[in-house]
Amino acid sequence: MSFLTPPNPQSTRTWETKTPAEISKSPEERFELITRRLQEVLGGETIKNILSEGQRHPKCYWGTAPTGRPHIGYLVPLMKLSDFLQAGVDLTVLLADVHAFLDNMKAPLELVEHRTKYYKFVIQTVLESLDVPTDQLTFVTGSSYQLTRDYNLDAYRLAATVTEHDSKKAGAEVVKQVESPLLSGLLYPGLQALDEEYLGCDFQFGGIDQRKIFTFAELYLPRLGYAKRGHLMNAMVPGLGGGKMSASDPNSKIDLLEAPEVVKKKIKLAFCEEGNIEENGVLAFVGAVIIPVSQLRKERIEAAKAAGKPTDALPKPFVVEGAPEDAVFSIYRDEKWGGSSHYKSFAEIQQDFKDKKIHPGDLKTAVTNGINELLKPIRAAYEASKEWQEVEALAYPKAVAPVKKKKEKVYHPPPPGKGRNAKPAAVDPAAAHAEAEAAKQASAAQVLA
Numbered sequence: 001m002s003f004l005t006p007p008n009p010q011s012t013r014t015w016e017t018k019t020p021a022e023i024s025k026s027p028e029e030r031f032e033l034i035t036r037r038l039q040e041v042l043g044g045e046t047i048k049n050i051l052s053e054g055q056r057h058p059k060c061y062w063g064t065a066p067t068g069r070p071h072i073g074y075l076v077p078l079m080k081l082s083d084f085l086q087a088g089v090d091l092t093v094l095l096a097d098v099h100a101f102l103d104n105m106k107a108p109l110e111l112v113e114h115r116t117k118y119y120k121f122v123i124q125t126v127l128e129s130l131d132v133p134t135d136q137l138t139f140v141t142g143s144s145y146q147l148t149r150d151y152n153l154d155a156y157r158l159a160a161t162v163t164e165h166d167s168k169k170a171g172a173e174v175v176k177q178v179e180s181p182l183l184s185g186l187l188y189p190g191l192q193a194l195d196e197e198y199l200g201c202d203f204q205f206g207g208i209d210q211r212k213i214f215t216f217a218e219l220y221l222p223r224l225g226y227a228k229r230g231h232l233m234n235a236m237v238p239g240l241g242g243g244k245m246s247a248s249d250p251n252s253k254i255d256l257l258e259a260p261e262v263v264k265k266k267i268k269l270a271f272c273e274e275g276n277i278e279e280n281g282v283l284a285f286v287g288a289v290i291i292p293v294s295q296l297r298k299e300r301i302e303a304a305k306a307a308g309k310p311t312d313a314l315p316k317p318f319v320v321e322g323a324p325e326d327a328v329f330s331i332y333r334d335e336k337w338g339g340s341s342h343y344k345s346f347a348e349i350q351q352d353f354k355d356k357k358i359h360p361g362d363l364k365t366a367v368t369n370g371i372n373e374l375l376k377p378i379r380a381a382y383e384a385s386k387e388w389q390e391v392e393a394l395a396y397p398k399a400v401a402p403v404k405k406k407k408e409k410v411y412h413p414p415p416p417g418k419g420r421n422a423k424p425a426a427v428d429p430a431a432a433h434a435e436a437e438a439a440k441q442a443s444a445a446q447v448l449a
Helices: 020-024 027-036 044-053 074-088 095-104 109-129 149-159 164-170 184-198 208-220 261-271 279-304 346-354 360-382 388-394 427-447
Strands: 040-042 059-063 090-095 137-141 205-206 230-234 329-331 341-343
Touching: 027 044, 027 074, 040 074, 040 208, 044 230, 059 074, 059 184, 074 109, 074 230, 074 279, 074 360, 074 388, 090 109, 095 109, 095 184, 109 137, 109 388, 149 184, 164 184, 184 208, 205 208, 208 230, 230 388, 261 360, 279 329, 279 346, 279 360, 341 346, 341 360, 360 388, 360 427
Parallel strands: 059 090, 059 205, 090 137, 205 230
Antiparallel strands: 040 230, 329 341
């Protein structure tokens, strides 16, 4: 694994250095590994041709803008990256710091450098926790080449070609939409397209929400004289409330460093309507992350057994004791409630949930346990790294609650003779007697009148 900054990064791995998948799998099997569980593949023939020719490794780039804190939704693309790495793909992870700033200033310049480092810590740790080969993984920061003369000239060439309509349409599902959009949001799709050329990739990978940017790149890069790339897209996982999982909405996602009790609480409160398999973030996470991880673990155990190696220390699939050998997921139930159920595929889980054979509470318990098991090594790595903790404090400083200013009391003295400490006025006996006599005389005069 390396962290390169020059433009056009090239892997130091030669064609003679092959992964186990490249040695043991045919080009067709490697293509299946690269494209499995994806929602859409554009330009797959390019990848097939590279694999069939066998002269070099396919090259992929995946970009992420270091804005909000990474959440469990990031495990979806990272699981796919593990497939690429296992298939022998040379993978570049773009930490798109310039894009992060351009997207409606989601990441202020004074924070973006720290957030870039934080994202690198997270991605490295997740891939290491999955035990995937990372010798063909390269990290690149966008600002290392996006500020160069050549890149900026190409950005101007593109700006002279692209219409405002096409640029706005391309970024509609990715760039934050506001009532009065900034010009920076119109630059975003063009720069992402240029990244394909400057990172030297054969295909770009991203979520299905990137599709319009991908087709934008396919249209405009050839107009600059550059090759048309392939594009691979994974499905988006709904948030815990049913909508899109977002780093800006703490109630829709689970942070990758979340404490076990917080994970349990959030999953318990998550939307998981009985029989609903559409807008169900809990169920979708099973298919996008838990099942793939379970299958990966199962494959590792089988490979170790075939090689005569011990398997006791290897992570186990997400199944309970007594599950069939081909099971990849179990939902535990007490025998008085019918006992545990075991599944060989996500399709079986979906069908049982749709038929209301799986209660939402049972599914949530299984998912909570699975998520906490996945996050455990990530939390441990964070707690063991002082540098990571320092970077986190700089990248996501804790908001300081405003101190309420106490209203100063202004002293207003009471009128003379008033107030709790006022003393009664001193009485002159002679004056009081004279006043009383005068009152008597006045009263007598009124009677005589």
